[in-house]
Amino acid sequence: MIKILHCADIHLDTPFACVSADDARARRLQIREVFGEMVEYALREGTRLFIISGDLFEDTAVTYETVSFVIERISTLPDCIFALSPGNHDPYHAKSPYAKVQFPPNAYIFRTNGIESFDFPEWNLTLYGYAFTSPSLEFCPFADFTVRDPSRINILAAHGELASVSPYCPISEKYIASSGLDYIALGHIHKRSEVAKAGRTFYAQAGIPQGRAFDETGEKGAYAGTVDKKGVDLEFIRFCRSIFTQESLDVTGMATNAAILDAARSLCEGLPQNTRLSLTLTGMVPTSLEIDVRAIENALDRLIYTEIRNAAIPFYNEKTLSADKGVVGMFFRILQPSLDSADMNERRIASLALKYGLLSLQDQNFEI
Numbered sequence: 001m002i003k004i005l006h007c008a009d010i011h012l013d014t015p016f017a018c019v020s021a022d023d024a025r026a027r028r029l030q031i032r033e034v035f036g037e038m039v040e041y042a043l044r045e046g047t048r049l050f051i052i053s054g055d056l057f058e059d060t061a062v063t064y065e066t067v068s069f070v071i072e073r074i075s076t077l078p079d080c081i082f083a084l085s086p087g088n089h090d091p092y093h094a095k096s097p098y099a100k101v102q103f104p105p106n107a108y109i110f111r112t113n114g115i116e117s118f119d120f121p122e123w124n125l126t127l128y129g130y131a132f133t134s135p136s137l138e139f140c141p142f143a144d145f146t147v148r149d150p151s152r153i154n155i156l157a158a159h160g161e162l163a164s165v166s167p168y169c170p171i172s173e174k175y176i177a178s179s180g181l182d183y184i185a186l187g188h189i190h191k192r193s194e195v196a197k198a199g200r201t202f203y204a205q206a207g208i209p210q211g212r213a214f215d216e217t218g219e220k221g222a223y224a225g226t227v228d229k230k231g232v233d234l235e236f237i238r239f240c241r242s243i244f245t246q247e248s249l250d251v252t253g254m255a256t257n258a259a260i261l262d263a264a265r266s267l268c269e270g271l272p273q274n275t276r277l278s279l280t281l282t283g284m285v286p287t288s289l290e291i292d293v294r295a296i297e298n299a300l301d302r303l304i305y306t307e308i309r310n311a312a313i314p315f316y317n318e319k320t321l322s323a324d325k326g327v328v329g330m331f332f333r334i335l336q337p338s339l340d341s342a343d344m345n346e347r348r349i350a351s352l353a354l355k356y357g358l359l360s361l362q363d364q365n366f367e368i
Contacts, residue, residue, distance in 0.1 A: 010208070146179060
């Protein structure tokens with residue numbers, strides 16, 4: 001039996017080009033802290049195999065300072081094996097950190113896009129893996145692979161996705177089932193999977209340990225536990241410092257910004273303080289109400305970050321407008337197909353066009 005921690009897709013030194021420089025620095029620091037916490041967890045728990053299944057770094061942005069931090073952290077656990085399987089964001093090449101910097105002796109780096117292995121007799125363990133050597137890998141290195149010695153604990157560190165065709169190492173369950181491996185530690189997909197089984201081989205995607213944007217919502221972390229010849233006993237451990245969350249709020253019937261703010265505060269009460277919230281306002285509001293998105297965002301300061309998208313649409317008396325025989329009715333009937341569209345964004349744009357069009361017509365002394 002061997003005690004492992006399986007993580008992937010840490011993406012140290014992500015540029016975060018679409019946010020402010022200060023926020024980008026804070027987010028990069030947070031990712032670094034999460035990696036440090038995973039190493040500290042491994043130290044406390046007596047972990048013997050720490051697997052990073054690809055994308056430890058952002059290849060085009062990684063700094064020497066960050067690489068030095070990783071090396072220092074790995075050095076704190078000299079009795080733990082660190083298995084590094086370079087992925088599509090940090091492929092192994094002559095100028096990559098893996099090739100240019102001396103890693104500690106307990107770091108085992110896979111360097112080719114074919115299957116490599118390391119043996120650890122003291123653990124009855126054979127560790128297999130491979131590396132991306134460019135940003136894509138259109139074949140699966142273990143497609144026709146079987147383990148050398150089925151009596152050993154056989155573990156594979158693999159970056160790729162379950163698919164028949166993919167530029168990022170397509171992995172078939174057939175390959176998994178025929179491999180003879182005890183566990184395949186997968187990376188690349190940022191949403192973790194449950195531990196699954198094909199044949200006698202267990203496998204899982206660890207997901208990203210710290211969300212970076214609103215397409216990486218929910219709690220993030222790593223898998224930790226044991227692997228032996230009888231099977232695996234792994235549990236998800238949360239390591240993320242902040243959680244990206246998307247919510248919607250129906251503001252139908254609310255006539256003031258104060259009412260919307262009260263409802264938003266009530267929704268936020270159930271969220272942890274370390275939440276980064278994207279809130280979409282939906283429903284119908286009076287035509288006289290101008291929703292002050294910025295003021296509501298600023299007032300929701302209990303959370304570490306809030307952004308609000310206003311998708312609420314103004315309410316009009318459609319029966320009156322459609323019956324109008326003048327310019328107002330003609331204008332409404334032109335917009336009506338878009339107002340009734342199944343596409344929410346098209347409805348929102350049409351509603352705004354109707355609102356400002358009616359206001360313009362009102363200024364021209366048309367009866368509305």
